Amino acid sequence: AKAAGLQITYLMGFLNLMGGRLQYLENTLFSIRTVKACGWEAIINRKVHEMREQELWCLEGYYWRLGVMYTIIFAVPKALMFSAIWGYHFLYPNVPCVNIFATLPLLFTTQSAIMSVLSTLPNILNAKPAVTRVENFLKQPEAPLGRPK
Numbered sequence: 001a002k003a004a005g006l007q008i009t010y011l012m013g014f015l016n017l018m019g020g021r022l023q024y025l026e027n028t029l030f031s032i033r034t035v036k037a038c039g040w041e042a043i044i045n046r047k048v049h050e051m052r053e054q055e056l057w058c059l060e061g062y063y064w065r066l067g068v069m070y071t072i073i074f075a076v077p078k079a080l081m082f083s084a085i086w087g088y089h090f091l092y093p094n095v096p097c098v099n100i101f102a103t104l105p106l107l108f109t110t111q112s113a114i115m116s117v118l119s120t121l122p123n124i125l126n127a128k129p130a131v132t133r134v135e136n137f138l139k140q141p142e143a144p145l146g147r148p149k
Contacts, residue, residue, distance in 0.1 A: 010065060012129065014058035021051040073118040077111035 028035060028044055035044055084107055085100055 010058050010062035014055055014062060017051065017055045017058060021048065021055065024048065024051065069122060073115065073121075076118065077114045080114065081107045081111055 025048065035041065084103070088095075088100055088103065089097065
């Protein structure tokens, strides 16, 4: 959950920085005569490049966390199955290994249950900013209470 939370943080940071860079470019285009008259093209280009570097840093962090999330989602059930089979063999060394295969349907069911829970986690975390906006809107004093006064 920590990796997914950081994933949302990096995505929101990227969107914020992207909006700031676009606002900077828009302001520059509105005052393009001043920029050209004073010869500030190199300064503007350097500033836009620095802003883009920050955006790419946030985007790279987002995709690294996304990769960690998917690695966890797909590795946890397999690790659980491996540890369950190893633990069964460790606890019952005299029982033939053929009996382990009788427990595989239970392990596959557990694996699919864990994968379904973990695969819904990114969707829940992606919905968090929208839910927060709705919550903040409803907490405003002028928000309707639902019944007439």
